Amino acid sequence: MDRILAGIQRFQAEVFPDQKADFEALAAGQKPELLLITCSDSRIDTALVTQTRPGEVFVLRNAGNLVPRAGSGSGAEAATIEFAIEGLGIRNIAVCGHSRCGAMAALGDPDATAALPALRGWLEHAHSTLEREASFSEIEDPALRRVAANVMVQLEQLRTHPSVAAAEARGALALHGWIYRFETGEVLEVVPGEGLRPLGASAEAASALA
Numbered sequence: 001m002d003r004i005l006a007g008i009q010r011f012q013a014e015v016f017p018d019q020k021a022d023f024e025a026l027a028a029g030q031k032p033e034l035l036l037i038t039c040s041d042s043r044i045d046t047a048l049v050t051q052t053r054p055g056e057v058f059v060l061r062n063a064g065n066l067v068p069r070a071g072s073g074s075g076a077e078a079a080t081i082e083f084a085i086e087g088l089g090i091r092n093i094a095v096c097g098h099s100r101c102g103a104m105a106a107l108g109d110p111d112a113t114a115a116l117p118a119l120r121g122w123l124e125h126a127h128s129t130l131e132r133e134a135s136f137s138e139i140e141d142p143a144l145r146r147v148a149a150n151v152m153v154q155l156e157q158l159r160t161h162p163s164v165a166a167a168e169a170r171g172a173l174a175l176h177g178w179i180y181r182f183e184t185g186e187v188l189e190v191v192p193g194e195g196l197r198p199l200g201a202s203a204e205a206a207s208a209l210a
């Protein structure tokens with residue numbers, strides 16, 4: 001913990017003063033372009049991989065980047081999603097899974113959650129991921145196949161939220177399924193029926209985010 005406390009002190013003493021005006025401007029409000037739903041995994045740095053500054057990306061993180069169906073979770077995810085769309089007017093949501101995801105590994109291994117009842121219960125929100133894997137047979141790596149299947153399942157569950165369904169129906173919201181491979185730096189788009197392709201390879205993806 002000492003290194004982290006020292007980091008906070010260094011931020012305040014050395015980093016913040018240089019960017020003081022930018023941080024003060026943020027007091028007026030936020031206008032993020034994207035709600036990024038990703039895993040809590042410490043190997044994911046959302047600002048680093050998107051090269052964004054504070055105020056630009058609204059982030060929802062939990063183990064396994066899960067989105068409980070409307071009415072079925074604790075309410076934390078639903079509240080965040082609703083505020084992103086209705087409160088902030090965000091027009092893009094990406095569900096971003098990642099390589100080497102411990103939550104996804106645990107999903108197929110009941111022994112892994114034998115002593116983790118809360119995690120086991122939480123992973124119920126991904127219960128249809130395992131059966132969905134077969135529809136991503138073109139992805140060779142079985143671990144990535146599961147991550148891709150989960151991203152698709154979570155996008156479907158995202159669409160059960162009234163604010164998401166309504167915004168998408170009026171053309172005010174685009175949903176994206178991504179996988180971040182932190183060991184290679186790649187961000188891949190999950191394309192049903194096709195597998196994975198580098199993000200930005202499709203003109204539609206680029207224009208939806210514009």
Ligand SMILES: [Zn+2]
Nearest residue numbers: 039041101102
């Ligand atoms: Zn993970």
